[in-house]
Amino acid sequence: MTRSLLSIDDLSRMDIERILGRAESFAEVAGREVKKVPTLRGRTVINLFYESSTRTASSFEIAAKRLSADLVSVRAAGSSVDKGESLKDTIQTLSAYDPAVIVIRSPYAGAAALVARWSAAAVVNAGDGKREHPTQALLDVYTLRRRLGSLDGLRVWIVGDVLHSRVARSNVLAFGRMGCEVTVCGPPTLIPREVESLGCRVRHSLDDLGEADVIYALRMQHERMEGSFVPSLREYAARFQIHARRLSPRQLLMHPGPVNRGVELSAEVIDSPQALIIPQVESGIVVRMAVLFDLLAGGGGRAAPEPQAQATAAEPQPA
Amino acid sequence: MSAPDAALDHAAGPPADALVTGARLIDPRLGLDRLGDVLIRSGRVAEVGESGALESPPGAELVDAAGLIAVPAFVDPHVHLRTPGLEHVEDVDSGTRAAAAGGFCAVLAMPNTQPVVDSAPLLRSLRELARQTAHVPTGFLAAITQGQRGDALTEMGELADSGAVAFSDDGLPVQRAGVLRLALQYQRLAGRVLALHEEDPSLSGAGVMHEGAVSAQLGLTGIPSISESTTIARDAAIAGYEGGRLHFQHLSALESVVAVEQGKAAGIALSAEVSPHHLTLTDEDVRSLDTNLKMNPPLRSRRDRRALVDGLRSGTIDCVATDHAPHAGEEKEQPFEVAPMGVTGLETAFAALHTELVLGGLLDLGVLVERMTAGGAAFGIVAPSLAAGSQANLCLIDSGAEWIVGEAGYESRSANSCFAGRRLTGRVRMTIAGGSIAYRERTFAVGVV
Numbered sequence: 001m002t003r004s005l006l007s008i009d010d011l012s013r014m015d016i017e018r019i020l021g022r023a024e025s026f027a028e029v030a031g032r033e034v035k036k037v038p039t040l041r042g043r044t045v046i047n048l049f050y051e052s053s054t055r056t057a058s059s060f061e062i063a064a065k066r067l068s069a070d071l072v073s074v075r076a077a078g079s080s081v082d083k084g085e086s087l088k089d090t091i092q093t094l095s096a097y098d099p100a101v102i103v104i105r106s107p108y109a110g111a112a113a114l115v116a117r118w119s120a121a122a123v124v125n126a127g128d129g130k131r132e133h134p135t136q137a138l139l140d141v142y143t144l145r146r147r148l149g150s151l152d153g154l155r156v157w158i159v160g161d162v163l164h165s166r167v168a169r170s171n172v173l174a175f176g177r178m179g180c181e182v183t184v185c186g187p188p189t190l191i192p193r194e195v196e197s198l199g200c201r202v203r204h205s206l207d208d209l210g211e212a213d214v215i216y217a218l219r220m221q222h223e224r225m226e227g228s229f230v231p232s233l234r235e236y237a238a239r240f241q242i243h244a245r246r247l248s249p250r251q252l253l254m255h256p257g258p259v260n261r262g263v264e265l266s267a268e269v270i271d272s273p274q275a276l277i278i279p280q281v282e283s284g285i286v287v288r289m290a291v292l293f294d295l296l297a298g299g300g301g302r303a304a305p306e307p308q309a310q311a312t313a314a315e316p317q318p319a
Numbered sequence: 320m321s322a323p324d325a326a327l328d329h330a331a332g333p334p335a336d337a338l339v340t341g342a343r344l345i346d347p348r349l350g351l352d353r354l355g356d357v358l359i360r361s362g363r364v365a366e367v368g369e370s371g372a373l374e375s376p377p378g379a380e381l382v383d384a385a386g387l388i389a390v391p392a393f394v395d396p397h398v399h400l401r402t403p404g405l406e407h408v409e410d411v412d413s414g415t416r417a418a419a420a421g422g423f424c425a426v427l428a429m430p431n432t433q434p435v436v437d438s439a440p441l442l443r444s445l446r447e448l449a450r451q452t453a454h455v456p457t458g459f460l461a462a463i464t465q466g467q468r469g470d471a472l473t474e475m476g477e478l479a480d481s482g483a484v485a486f487s488d489d490g491l492p493v494q495r496a497g498v499l500r501l502a503l504q505y506q507r508l509a510g511r512v513l514a515l516h517e518e519d520p521s522l523s524g525a526g527v528m529h530e531g532a533v534s535a536q537l538g539l540t541g542i543p544s545i546s547e548s549t550t551i552a553r554d555a556a557i558a559g560y561e562g563g564r565l566h567f568q569h570l571s572a573l574e575s576v577v578a579v580e581q582g583k584a585a586g587i588a589l590s591a592e593v594s595p596h597h598l599t600l601t602d603e604d605v606r607s608l609d610t611n612l613k614m615n616p617p618l619r620s621r622r623d624r625r626a627l628v629d630g631l632r633s634g635t636i637d638c639v640a641t642d643h644a645p646h647a648g649e650e651k652e653q654p655f656e657v658a659p660m661g662v663t664g665l666e667t668a669f670a671a672l673h674t675e676l677v678l679g680g681l682l683d684l685g686v687l688v689e690r691m692t693a694g695g696a697a698f699g700i701v702a703p704s705l706a707a708g709s710q711a712n713l714c715l716i717d718s719g720a721e722w723i724v725g726e727a728g729y730e731s732r733s734a735n736s737c738f739a740g741r742r743l744t745g746r747v748r749m750t751i752a753g754g755s756i757a758y759r760e761r762t763f764a765v766g767v768v
Contacts, residue, residue: 088652108654109538110608129656131538169538193541197532 003295004116004123008134008173016177020142022290023283029066030286039297040069043100047073048090048115049126050106055257055281056126056136060103063288069100087111088118095119100296104128122295124288133166136256137174139287143280144214145178147252152179155211158200159240160218160264163190163229167256168218172198183212186240189229205239209246216254217242217264233263244268252276326482327425327456327700328449329415332755334362335711338375341385342715346705347689348391357389359711362754366707382749384715388684391703392424392714392750396514396592396694397489397568397640398665400426400457402448403441404433409645409732411445414665415454417643417731419758421665422714422747424703425695426643427458430467431490437462437473439481446482455752458484458698463502463513469494472502475509484698487514489568492550494520499554503563512590512697514566515554517575518616522546527656529571529602529619537606539656542617548574555582555589564588566697569642571597571616573626580635590697592640593627595668596737599675600624610651610658611735614644628681631690638693641668645733662737667724669716670743678744684718711751715763720746 005011011019029037045064049057057073064071074094085093087106094102095118102119104112105126112125127133145151156175162168162184172195175182182200184191191202209215220236230236243266247253253265253275261267269275339357344367346352356373358366366373375381395418401409411428418426428445430436436445442461449457461483465471467490475486486502486509493499493515502513523546528534530541551567555578558565567579570593579591600618612618630636644661651658669691676682692702703712725739750758 086649086652087654088649106654108656110656111654113608114654129538129654130540166538169536192535193530193543194532195535198536 004112005134005291005295006112006116006123006125007132008137008170008177011134011177013177016138016141016174019138019287019290019294020145022293023142023286026286026289026293035066036068037066038068039293040064040067040100043069043296044097045069045071045101045103045292046094046097046099046121047071048094048102048104049074050076050104050111051127053105053127055284056105059281059284060124060126060288062285063292066285067289067292069292072097072099087114091115091118095121101292124291124295127166130164130166130169132170134170134174135284135288135291136167137170138291139280139283140171140216140254140256141174141178142287143254143276143283144252146279146283147276151175154180154213155183156180156214156216157183157185157209157212158216158218159185159206159242161190161220161229162186162195162218163192164221165218169198171216172200176200185209187230187236206246210248212251214252214254215242215247219256219258220260220263222260237263240264241266242269244272247272247274249274254280257281326484327458327753328446329453329456329753330449330451331753332757334754335359335380335751335756336361336376336378337380337382337751337756338373339382339384339389339715341370341383342387342389344705345388345390345685345688347685348702348704349706351705352685357705357713359751362711364705364707364709364711367705382715387715387717387748389705389713389715390688391692391705392712392752393422393669393691394638394694394700394703395423395426395641395643395665395668396566396638396698398426398428398643399431399645399661400428401645402432402445407732408647410452411448411457412452412454413730413732414643414645415452415457416758417663417665417729419454419750419752420730420747421667422669422716422750423455423665424712424714424750424752424757425456425458425700426665427460427484427694427698429487429489430460430462431488435462435467436460437465437467439474439477442478442481442483454757455750458700460485460487460489460514462486463488463493464498467491469498472498472505475502475505475511479509479511483511484700485512485514485566487516487568489514489516492516492518492520496553496557500557500561503558503561506563512564512566514568516568517547517550517554519546519550522549526617527613528605529617531602531620533602533605537608542615544572544574544619544623547572547616548578551575551578552582555579555587558582558589559585559587567591569594569597569616569640570627570630570636571619571623573623576626576630576635580630583635590637591635592638592694593631593636594640594642595664595671596662598624598627598631598639599671600737608655610653610655611662611737611739613655613658613660614642614662614737615660628676632682632686637690637696639668639672639691640694641665643731645731646735648734651735662735663729663731663733664736666729666731667736667738667743669747670722670745671738673718673745674743711754713751714747715749717746717748719744722746
């Protein structure tokens with residue numbers, strides 16, 4: 001049985017900690033001059049992106065390369081998808097190359113689960129519609145843990161367009177698993193009805209933002225704002241932008257990127273020492289290396305030759 | 320304003336001559352629930368008697384129905400036969416075979432085909448097709464508006480004269496109140512009920528499932544219950560004002576049941592139907608993102624489901640309708656958000672409702688039979704009956720037989736059943752429809768005297 005990473009919901013706290021521990025050991029490698037390990041040598045990773053993406057796609061590519069995997073990147077534009085090929089046919093075609101992993105980004109919820117059903121490869125969900133983006137949540141938890149140690153009892157406010165955000169959904173689950181108290185905050189038009197059922201509180205103003213230890217601002221999704229969910233970005237920013245007067249020095253600030261400067265965040269907070277935005281990007285590589293490792297070489301993955309310990313001194317030891 | 324029986328067409332087989340013995344006879348309209356025999360002569364119920372009391376005339380088939388129940392066969396006022404246009408998905412032959420296998424003796428087909436049934440010549444050609452290939456009597460609805468575009472009315476007078484059993488833009492709502500008002504005014508001339516798919520597109524938008532906790536968790540755009548209920552309330556008010564008659568299709572929400580109840584209490588001529596899937600499944604079942612659970616209106620919450628069952632029991636909802644909506648496999652093998660809406664239902668309707676509602680203790684078997692046979696009432700179609708003198712429309716059911724949906728395939732040309740893989744209890748063994756034997760399960764032996 002091949003394991004896949006489709007949803008944070010499938011992971012226990014122990015699973016998350018195992019992956020984060022693995023990422024820590026890769027971080028040590030990342031500090032060296034030669035950053036490559038032979039762990040996935042001879043194995044193929046396919047990155048299949050049906051939506052535009054800079055950081056997630058490049059982060060997965062670097063992660064796969066640092067693990068010495070053979071990498072194929074397929075973008076929907078210019079591929080057979082453009083010619084009307086169905087997802088199923090595309091997956092069956094790519095599966096004929098016997099990839100070890102398919103990393104998929106799709107505009108549709110559940111697409112990664114379909115790929116897992118149609119392919120023998122392990123599947124990593126790199127974002128499925130508005131549903132989930134589990135590796136983003138893992139790298140966020142990793143980043144925060146590196147900074148703070150434990151996350152237990154931490155108060156996290158996720159602010160902005162929760163309705164259209166797969167990051168919000170995965171992060172509510174992941175922060176919750178790690179013992180945080182999660183609040184989502186935004187205009188009522190951008191908070192899904194009954195979102196509390198994910199395990200979070202709902203607020204519609206920043207009045208109590210001072211209680212937060214961590215503020216996680218979401219991107220205002222221009223590309224998903226066809227309906228007029230807010231009267232104007234100006235009014236949105238007036239009520240929900242995180243700026244210097246709303247951010248206290250004891251609070252940390254996160255954002256999944258790309259940032260709309262002057263909309264959800266003001267320029268000065270982006271560049272403040274409390275902002276973890278760049279560390280989040282850096283964490284992306286080691287966390288995605290850890291995810292690939294966990295699926296292919298880690299315990300419970302499909303039978304894979306154990307990387308030879310003597311192959312390199314940089315071979316990470318199990319956490 | 321009653322549609323003559325002649326508006327239903329089928330390729331009638333030889334009139335049935337059969338003696339059905341030893342069945343538990345249930346006909347709630349007759350207050351009948353006892354063991355007995357039914358003699359059918361030349362396609363009509365000739366006599367109903369005590370077990371063993373009836374002589375079997377020479378040439379009659381002897382049907383040993385010991386251990387089975389015999390009920391009036393069911394009437395489905397809402398199916399999609401996909402003809403013309405999508406015959407590879409379903410046609411009149413396969414769709415009505417599925418109906419017969421599900422115990423139905425009559426089905427009413429929706430006009431949202433390609434092209435839309437909005438002209439008398441097309442309607443007449445479909446009726447001719449039914450006379451050649453339909454296994455059970457089949458009625459056709461015509462569109463309310465030309466091309467179902469929601470603007471100009473169809474030639475409802477000529478369509479009614481040509482045998483349209485009713486009018487519907489099903490698949491789409493009649494969005495503009497003014498257009499519905501004109502249709503209700505014109506109803507005084509053309510007759511025939513208007514069957515409405517109720518939805519406010521400004522509320523349902525790009526929604527793909529019920530709006531609630533599950534949609535919030537799955538990151539799917541929701542369709543709020545008020546999309547349906549506010550439109551029902553609006554249209555009931557217009558019908559009340561115009562003195563018209565409306566049939567509300569596939570109710571899905573608690574608020575809709577309340578709206579129908581209030582409209583009926585106000586004396587407005589309303590009827591309503593509900594589907595087996597809305598009576599048995601909820602949005603929790605959609606968590607799997609199985610596209611065979613995607614339909615419009617969507618599966619809603621547990622409290623909606625409970626309200627629908629209560630409404631069916633009380634009679635606020637008049638009848639069961641399957642909304643049998645076949646789709647090709649490749650259409651459904653897509654991510655949930657892009658897969659088309661609709662599920663098949665003819666072959667599983669009784670078994671699903673019997674399993675979940677009757678065996679589940681929520682509904683009496685007699686009430687279920689009444690609601691599954693009442694679908695023609697709003698359309699002026701006489702309810703099937705076991706009474707002597709009635710046209711033979713009955714089915715024999717083994718109410719203890721367990722089966723797994725889809726295991727032995729389907730009579731329908733499509734396999735998009737929302738109950739696929741489920742173990743259900745209750746199996747139709749034989750259906751007599753329009754006076755002829757329309758379906759007999761292969762393993763169900765019949766002796767000839």
